[in-house]
Amino acid sequence: MDSGExxxxxxxxxxxxxFLLSIALFALxxxxxxxxxxxxTFDPRGPVAAEQLEVFWWxxxxxxxxxxxxxxxxxxxIFKFRVKNESDIPVQTHGNHTLxxxxxxxxxxxxxxxxxxxxxxxxxxxxxxxxxxxEHTLEAIGHQWWFEFRYPDPSNPxxxxxxxxEVYIPVGYPVAINLESVDVIHSFWVPKLAGKTDMxxxxxxxxxxxADEPGEYYGQCAExxxxxxxNMKFKVVAVPENEFNAWxxxxxxxxxxSSDPLVKEGAGVFKSAGCTGCHATKTIVNKxxxxxxxxxxxxxxxxxxxxxxxxxxxxxxxxxxxxxxQENLRIWIEDPEQVxxxxxxxxxxxxxxxxxxxxxEEQISQxxxxxxxxx
Amino acid sequence: xxxxxxxxxxxxxxxxxxGWITTIDHKRIGILYGIxxxxxxxxxxxxxxxxxxxxxxxxxxxxxxxxxxxLFTMHxxxxxxxxxxxxxxxxxNFVIPLQIGARDVAFPRLNAFSYWTFLGGALMLKLSxxxxxxxxxxxxxxxxxxxxxxxxxxxxxxxxxxxxxxVASLAASFNFIVTIINMRAPGMTMMRLPLFTWMxxxxxxxxxxxxxxxTVALIELxxxxxxxxxxxxxxxxGSVVLWQHLFWVFGHPEVYILILPxxxxxxxxxxxxxxxxxxxxxxxxxxxxxxAFMGWMVWSHHMFTVGLGAVxxxxxxxxxxxxxxxxxxxxxxxxxxxxxxSIRFTTPMLYSLGFIAMFLLGGISGxxxxxxxxxxxxxxxxxxxxxxxxxxxxxxxxxxxxxxxYWFPKYSGKMYSEKQGKISFWLIMLGQNVTFFPMHxxxxxxxxxxxxxxxxxxxxxxxxxxxxxxxxxxxxGFLLVIDNIGRNWRNGKPAPADPWDARTxxxxxxxxxxxxxxxxxxxxxxxxDWWATKQGGAHKEIPASxxxxxxxxxxxxxxxxYWPMVTAIGLFIAAYGVVFNDLIVPWGIAAIGLxxxxxxxxxxxxxxxxxxxxxxxx
Numbered sequence: 001m002d003s004g005e006x007x008x009x010x011x012x013x014x015x016x017x018x019f020l021l022s023i024a025l026f027a028l029x030x031x032x033x034x035x036x037x038x039x040x041t042f043d044p045r046g047p048v049a050a051e052q053l054e055v056f057w058w059x060x061x062x063x064x065x066x067x068x069x070x071x072x073x074x075x076x077x078i079f080k081f082r083v084k085n086e087s088d089i090p091v092q093t094h095g096n097h098t099l100x101x102x103x104x105x106x107x108x109x110x111x112x113x114x115x116x117x118x119x120x121x122x123x124x125x126x127x128x129x130x131x132x133x134x135e136h137t138l139e140a141i142g143h144q145w146w147f148e149f150r151y152p153d154p155s156n157p158x159x160x161x162x163x164x165x166e167v168y169i170p171v172g173y174p175v176a177i178n179l180e181s182v183d184v185i186h187s188f189w190v191p192k193l194a195g196k197t198d199m200x201x202x203x204x205x206x207x208x209x210x211a212d213e214p215g216e217y218y219g220q221c222a223e224x225x226x227x228x229x230x231n232m233k234f235k236v237v238a239v240p241e242n243e244f245n246a247w248x249x250x251x252x253x254x255x256x257x258s259s260d261p262l263v264k265e266g267a268g269v270f271k272s273a274g275c276t277g278c279h280a281t282k283t284i285v286n287k288x289x290x291x292x293x294x295x296x297x298x299x300x301x302x303x304x305x306x307x308x309x310x311x312x313x314x315x316x317x318x319x320x321x322x323x324x325x326q327e328n329l330r331i332w333i334e335d336p337e338q339v340x341x342x343x344x345x346x347x348x349x350x351x352x353x354x355x356x357x358x359x360x361e362e363q364i365s366q367x368x369x370x371x372x373x374x375x
Numbered sequence: 376x377x378x379x380x381x382x383x384x385x386x387x388x389x390x391x392x393x394g395w396i397t398t399i400d401h402k403r404i405g406i407l408y409g410i411x412x413x414x415x416x417x418x419x420x421x422x423x424x425x426x427x428x429x430x431x432x433x434x435x436x437x438x439x440x441x442x443x444x445x446l447f448t449m450h451x452x453x454x455x456x457x458x459x460x461x462x463x464x465x466x467x468n469f470v471i472p473l474q475i476g477a478r479d480v481a482f483p484r485l486n487a488f489s490y491w492t493f494l495g496g497a498l499m500l501k502l503s504x505x506x507x508x509x510x511x512x513x514x515x516x517x518x519x520x521x522x523x524x525x526x527x528x529x530x531x532x533x534x535x536x537x538x539x540x541x542v543a544s545l546a547a548s549f550n551f552i553v554t555i556i557n558m559r560a561p562g563m564t565m566m567r568l569p570l571f572t573w574m575x576x577x578x579x580x581x582x583x584x585x586x587x588x589x590t591v592a593l594i595e596l597x598x599x600x601x602x603x604x605x606x607x608x609x610x611x612x613g614s615v616v617l618w619q620h621l622f623w624v625f626g627h628p629e630v631y632i633l634i635l636p637x638x639x640x641x642x643x644x645x646x647x648x649x650x651x652x653x654x655x656x657x658x659x660x661x662x663x664x665x666x667a668f669m670g671w672m673v674w675s676h677h678m679f680t681v682g683l684g685a686v687x688x689x690x691x692x693x694x695x696x697x698x699x700x701x702x703x704x705x706x707x708x709x710x711x712x713x714x715x716x717s718i719r720f721t722t723p724m725l726y727s728l729g730f731i732a733m734f735l736l737g738g739i740s741g742x743x744x745x746x747x748x749x750x751x752x753x754x755x756x757x758x759x760x761x762x763x764x765x766x767x768x769x770x771x772x773x774x775x776x777x778x779x780x781y782w783f784p785k786y787s788g789k790m791y792s793e794k795q796g797k798i799s800f801w802l803i804m805l806g807q808n809v810t811f812f813p814m815h816x817x818x819x820x821x822x823x824x825x826x827x828x829x830x831x832x833x834x835x836x837x838x839x840x841x842x843x844x845x846x847x848x849x850x851x852g853f854l855l856v857i858d859n860i861g862r863n864w865r866n867g868k869p870a871p872a873d874p875w876d877a878r879t880x881x882x883x884x885x886x887x888x889x890x891x892x893x894x895x896x897x898x899x900x901x902x903x904d905w906w907a908t909k910q911g912g913a914h915k916e917i918p919a920s921x922x923x924x925x926x927x928x929x930x931x932x933x934x935x936x937y938w939p940m941v942t943a944i945g946l947f948i949a950a951y952g953v954v955f956n957d958l959i960v961p962w963g964i965a966a967i968g969l970x971x972x973x974x975x976x977x978x979x980x981x982x983x984x985x986x987x988x989x990x991x992x993x
Contacts, residue, residue: 032813032815032816032819032838033816033819033820034816034820034834036834037820037821037833037834038821038832038833038834039820039821039822039833040819040820040821040834041752041819041820041821042819049752051748052748052749052751052752053749053752055746055748055749056743056746056749056752058746059742059743059746059749060743063739063740063742063743066739067735067736067739070706070707070710070735071732071735073710074710074728074731074732074735077710077713077714077718078713078718078728081649081713081714081715081716081717081718082717082718082720083717083718083719083720084717085717086719088650088717089650089717089910090649090650090651090715090716090717091651091715092651092652093651093652093654093715094652094654094655094656095654095655095656095657095658095708095711096654096655096711099711100655100658100704100707100708103703103704103707104700104703104704107699107700107703108697108700111696111697111699111700111742112696114696114742114746115692115693115696117748118692118745118746118747118748118749119689119692119693119748121748121749122685122688122689122692122747122748123685123689124748125685125748125751126684126685127685179682183518183524184516184518184519184524185516185518185519185615187680187754187755189823191752191821194751195680195748195749195750195751195752195754196680196751196752196754196755197680197682197751198680198681198682200615200616200681200682201518201609201615202609202614202615203609203614203615203616203682204682205681205682206682218821220821220823221823222680222754222755222756222823223516223680223755224444224512224516224519224755224824224825225519226444226510226519226524227440227441227444227510228440229444229823229825229826229827230440230823230825230826230827230828230829231440341439341440341441342440342441
């Protein structure tokens with residue numbers, strides 16, 4: 001028996017310490033997970049995210065055990081075999097075939113075991129359940145730096161209903177999403193509902209998810225897409241099916257007209273200042289038609305966020321707050337570059353590029369009133 | 376023999392700065408590579424520090440969105456192409472000929488050319504900060520790199536400088552492959568090669584095979600940008616996913632290009648300071664070769680969210696998980712090496728042990744990415760920077776630091792301060808974990824990477840603040856390293872030839888080695904031949920001090936030359952000429968550069984030997 005093997009025997013004395021220490025370490029590690037945070041991956045609220053998290057627990061726990069065992073062996077060796085006498089020359093072992101075969105085989109077997117749930121979940125993610133209803137098949141289109149959404153029009157199969165940055169889905173139904181992009185590659189990600197899928201220009205893509213309970217779920221673009229990549233967010237609002245249908249009906253019609261003179265003047269400015277060149281205020285478009293350059297504003301005042309998740313128009317409880325909305329609209333219209341660097345509007349709209357056409361304080365007020373009436 | 380009309384006499388024993396500029400001595404070129412790459416490492420570190428300061432809290436405004444995007448792009452490109460790769464190249468240059476018992480590399484002037492070309496490419500990339508650097512990410516995903524998206528010259532500098540760096544890398548790789556195959560001392564069979572030389576050999580082969588892929592991709596991108604081609608233009612039928620395939624077919628082997636030399640360094644250091652041979656030498660060599668081979672089968676794991684389909688993702692899941700097996704073998708063999716040894720905790724040994732501890736963590740989080748179903752949650756979040764920094768910082772940089780201290784006596788001829796070295800180790804060890812570990816947390820907490828800011832209320836403030844704090848620990852650690860190296864290089868205690876009681880041939884000659892390395896080419900009889908010689912009692916004389924190479928030994932060395940640098944300068948001018956192709960005369964500057972380059976190559980080919988006694992075989 002060489003000294004190495006003798007030392008191996010002494011390992012028996014320390015498993016208990018290692019075990020206790022690793023439990024403590026794992027507990028410490030887990031405190032780094034925050035299920036209550038908005039984009040935590042540890043708080044799945046739908047079956048896709050739940051399945052994904054389940055395979056992660058496999059590798060997290062398995063990986064942790066491997067980590068502890070190997071680090072323990074390393075640290076043990078470091079302490080045990082430190083030099084005692086400079087002139088000592090240890091036994092010059094060149095290897096041990098049995099040991100090497102064992103430590104090749106064990107990881108290989110562990111990894112093959114891990115492949116099974118991984119690949120099962122992979123196939124689960126890629127095909128929406130057969131029960132998915134055709135009216136629950138949406139389209140999400142990435143733009144620099146906001147999200148366009150399109151729903152099939154229930155009353156006319158040739159038409160689509162367009163909205164932006166806030167996507168409603170019915171609770172308890174699988175929702176299929178076709179992904180597209182008009183410019184660069186974006187990625188559609190709602191951590192609590194499903195992992196991300198890229199929105200690849202001209203290639204298209206597909207994903208599905210389902211929300212188990214009503215709520216507002218945070219989403220964010222996850223593929224670097226240019227200057228304001230950080231400023232490209234959206235929300236998924238899951239509501240009961242009847243509410244969803246009512247919302248969709250409301251979306252398919254233009255906002256109610258207001259008799260407020262300020263609003264009427266604002267509508268005039270909206271046209272004369274050239275806003276309509278990029279922003280639509282009607283929601284019904286032909287199926288597959290090319291979208292406008294800017295987000296659809298038909299119901300902009302009904303959304304809880306402005307400028308793709310940049311500014312919050314709602315109270316803590318999620319109810320809309322008109323005062324906040326007006327304030328946010330004003331900030332946005334006054335200097336969009338400040339809110340979202342590099343955006344097309346501040347680069348391209350005449351009211352920002354041509355000092356002569358700059359919006360007056362009065363025009364801004366009128367626009368704010370008009371836009372905040374678009375419920 | 377005809378000679379080239381421009382007959383400039385070959386420089387003979389130039390001294391001072393000219394000595395360095397015209398040098399073709401592999402040791403000096405190694406040192407040039409090392410110093411340049413270390414400066415680049417610092418520049419990449421400054422870029423990283425600025426990013427960390429920007430992210431220290433929510434909605435900070437230290438740098439603008441546009442500058443931040445340039446910072447992360449330049450940080451990635453710098454660290455990979457200008458820091459880690461050339462730092463490895465520095466060791467290739469300095470160490471390989473010494474380890475195989477050679478007097479120089481196979482093509483000494485080509486070696487000088489590699490360095491000067493690398494320097495040109497590096498300067499070109501870093502100077503692009505002046506007009507606005509590229510901001511499309513180090514991965515340069517189409518169509519962010521298109522003229523429509525990115526009209527500035529930043530991308531052009533990025534493309535062309537990467538091409539120039541590719542020339543440097545390819546030339547160096549061919550040089551090392553030929554050197555290792557042809558220049559080994561008698562008896563130095565392939566299976567007696569020191570592990571570092573073995574891993575460098577595999578790395579050089581990987582480089583020769585991988586770089587052409589990125590070269591083609593960059594040429595396609597150049598044509599898209601300059602001549603309105605449509606490789607990546609979807610409007611005219613191009614494909615943006617094509618770029619990703621090309622990039623990662625290069626990019627994944629590139630990861631092993633970065634880590635295999637590091638594994639080689641660690642495999643040298645551990646046996647020396649544990650006083651035991653590497654455990655399972657053949658297995659470790661084979662595992663390295665298998666990693667290099669399998670490295671070609673895993674590229675699409677960078678693309679799990681691109682929508683390649685469940686079948687493709689499943690295949691790449693399997694291959695990616697399997698590549699962990701040979702990597703695991705290496706880790707176990709390293710632990711096997713120190714097991715039962717007599718470990719001396721010198722600074723290089725600490726860094727190598729730190730490497731194992733940190734690389735293991737990066738390896739395990741790598742397997743977590745391979746769990747492709749959950750990778751949909753991890754991809755493009757901070758979980759990925761956490762992983763790559765445990766692999767490339769905890770792995771590659773720790774091993775490089777180990778090598779910097781391990782070979783310090785050899786290349787400087789001095790001893791560094793052990794105490795200061797150990798303090799710097801612990802600071803860097805602590806600093807990297809404080810900086811990079813929290814990135815796992817914020818990543819799984821849904822923080823995407825490459826965002827220049829984040830709002831309050833997402834819960835990312837605390838760990839981002841911690842990570843930024845860690846950077847300053849790292850900075851102190853590196854300042855200590857720089858001070859230790861810089862001060863002791865000048866004023867350190869003279870180093871003996873073999874301060875570590877080491878095992879390989881470079882320690883059998885004086886520190887620093889004489890220009891000709893080996894007075895007499897050694898005859899190798901076993902693995903770890905120098906150790907065996909010492910143990911066997913066959914007393915071998917260590918030369919007391921180095922000479923200048925020709926004093927009475929009758930050793931003929933290739934003489935210094937201007938032409939490699941002239942050629943590299945030509946290439947550098949041509950590269951600038953491509954970016955500024957419409958200045959004065961269209962493509963005029965590029966043409967001038969090419970002419971200078973051709974003159975350089977031509978004169979190089981006909982360079983007079985200047986020494987009538989010397990045969991002209993070199």
